[in-house]
Amino acid sequence: MPDRIDPPPAAAPRSAARALVQQLVANGVDHVFTVPGESFLPVLDALSESGITVTVCRQEGGVAMMADAYGKATGRPGICIVTRGPGAANAAAGLHIAQQDSTPMILFVGQVERGQRDRDAFQEMDYRAAFGSIAKWATEIDVAARLPEYVSRAFHTATSGRPGPVVVALPKDMLKETITSPLARPCQPVEAAPGQGELDRLAALLGEARRPLLLLGGSRWSEQAYRDVRHFVESFDLPVATSYRRLPLFDPLHPAYAGDLGLAANPKLVARTKAADLLILLGGRLGEIASQGYDLLGIPNPATRLVHIHPGPEEIGRVYVPHLGINAAPTRMAKALAGLPAPAERPWREETRAGHADYLAWSETETPQPGELNLGSVMLHLRQELPEDAVICNGAGNYAAWIHRFYRFRRLATHIAPTSGSMGYGVPAAVAIKRLHPQRVVVSVNGDGDFLMNGQEFATAVQYDLPIICIVCDNASYGTIRMHQEREFPGRVSGTDLRNPDFALYSRAFGGFGATVERSGDFPAALRAARESGRPAIIHLKISTDAILPGTSLSAIREKALASR
Known part of the structure; x- marks a missing residue:
């Protein structure tokens, strides 16, 4: 008979919020991404002396995407904490990415006090109902003494089988209660083996x-x-x-x-x-x-x-x-x-x-492209100049076709991008990866519409002195939608044109390095200057709207669609 394992003794009295942070530490958590909220102030206080690195972001969508990027890069759950109601709704985009991409993530959300629920209290939300279809498990901790149990289950659920996101709601008054519950043992994901x-x-x-x-x-x-x-x-x-x-x-x-x-x-x-x-x-x-x-x-x-x-x-x-x-x-x-x-x-x-x-x-030679700046040339130069452990982060848009075709990823976890096709991912992902790997080159490649969906996280890069390099591919259009538009309604442009800012000036306004490139031959010098600046950088690429895919132009797609009618 095996020796009997006695249950651990009761822990010293502490708040449920402090027990939550202790459980995170016990599971090896070293990074947390957040926008601070009044609903979880006790957790913020406990984090201040935990040894966990806390990255404070500018919007909860960026928070959740950073946590997803961390999960992709490490295989461990990315941890994010957001406030109730609007904060949780903002985080939903990152939650959906983690679900579709099979990324382990745990999203902790502030909640109204238990005695105020079901009154449509300030920023109240039913998280089980709101996130039940895009999370592996969505729950709310009603009994403070069970917090270690719930957090342990969250880690096991996020990492088991097909990984994915878990949502745990934290009622404000529950976090202040004193508990003596012992910590759960660290999660050890089960690795199924073939017979x-x-x-x-x-x-x-x-x-x-x-x-x-x-x-x-x-x-x-x-x-x-x-x-x-x-x-x-x-x-x-x-x-x-x-x-x-x-x-x-x-x-x-x-x-x-x-x-x-x-x-x-x-x-x-x-x-x-x-x-x-x-x-x-x-x-x-x-x-x-x-x-x-x-x-x-x-x-x-x-x-x-x-x-x-x-x-x-x-x-x-x-x-x-x-x-x-x-x-x-x-x-x-x-x-x-x-x-x-x-x-x-x-x-x-x-x-x-x-x-x-x-x-x-297929991947050796750049394809012809309208305009003076060819994205194939940009990718081939990045392929030549970046070290093998450099990490490329990107969101969604036709510009990514050039990454897939021409760039070569020589090491595991060097491409951090959403298979869900979610825009706005590249900048927050780059911030997260640079926090995780400060010595590695991290490049964020973005479309123009793509960048401005979470471009505010460039301020986070500046705040933490993270010299990421953001490449913004500006074709003055929601290019992917414009491509489909030309296929289905050729010559009838509606809702896809963009009037963009000066992205290089945008970078300098935050305290970063900025450069504008309009010809392929000018990109190497801009990349070199960005790397040498030692600051977060934006390289603004001015690309022809007609350059929609490698070897394919919008005008050719339009002509083909018109000819088929």
Whole structure:
């Protein structure tokens, strides 16, 4: 019989707010992102002597996006604390990102006093109802003595299976109560592993395949898993691709890499995926973007043999009925794959080489673009000049197509961007990553409309002396919407034009470095000056509105749409 584990003794009396912060410390929390609110003043007071780094932001949307970026970069829950009502509503955008991107996050929200609930009290909100559909768990702590239990469950829920966000509401009067409840032991996420029978079936499927493809995606990866997958790929000489905005999961210069399935994906990779007779999907969900509008595989029964490996069992069979489903975290599955014996015959070798050659041809040379400033040239220069551990952060917009196509992410967690396609993400994400890694180069790439959705967090970068580099791609338009507009209503522009500020002057107004670039040849000097300034910087790129995608112009899209009518 194992030794009996006695329960821990009651802790010293302290406020529930102090117990909350102690529980955060016990779980290894080192960063918290917040906009201060009167509803959780006792928590702010407890944080002041906790040793946790607190980043005070300018808007709760930025707060939640910073927490999401932290979760993406570390695999640990990003912690954010916002006030009730309007503060919580502002944070919803970041919460939605964490849900769609499978990012661990815990959002603590102030709440009205328990005795005032259901009166529509000042800034009152029903958080279970408001966030129940976009959080893995939304709850409210009514009994102060149970706070350690609730916080422990929040950590376990955020990190287990398919990771995601948790919302915990904190009634104002509850935080002031004195409790003696012991702290819960630190959370240890469960890592599901494949069974030997499943590995044997996978090996048999590989032995029968002629055109296999490994597709990497999702979260819950680690440096060891990154290396284990590389070992597996090299042993089997297997072609490998990455899912939408999961480019850092495999080295793009490895001879087995075939590219990424995202927006404006290489048509040759899309064709190769459709032609595969065995698709091994490891970690990801193959959502709408990666599946090219759910066009790659039949639903619910894929035409090709699909092996779906995912840490959340509820995701297996949710959209696609796999030939083989394996409930396993990428860390455990990668380790198992590294131990699989390679088959003597690998008839797909030439296909692996061809896939990499197609990727290199797709990403090597900039495409023609209207105007004097080519974003392809900008990305190729960044690729050449930035160190391998530099981190690129971006939000949403057609400008990101140039990042996906031309930039090369050589290390894990060096691209921090929302798969949910949420705008306004690049600046707060860059702030969070620079707080986490102050010695690394952090570049935020943004569209013009994209930047101004959370550009106020540039002030946070200045406040904390974080020399991030923000590139603003200004085409005076909501470009993605304008592109769709030209396809559906050619020549009828409505609601997509923008009149923008001088973004370089905007930077200088905050105390940062600013530069404006109108020609490709002037970008290297601007980047060098921004890095040498040692200050948060904005490089304002003036781009033709007609330059909408690599190798494609708005005018060409319009002409094609008119010709088809």
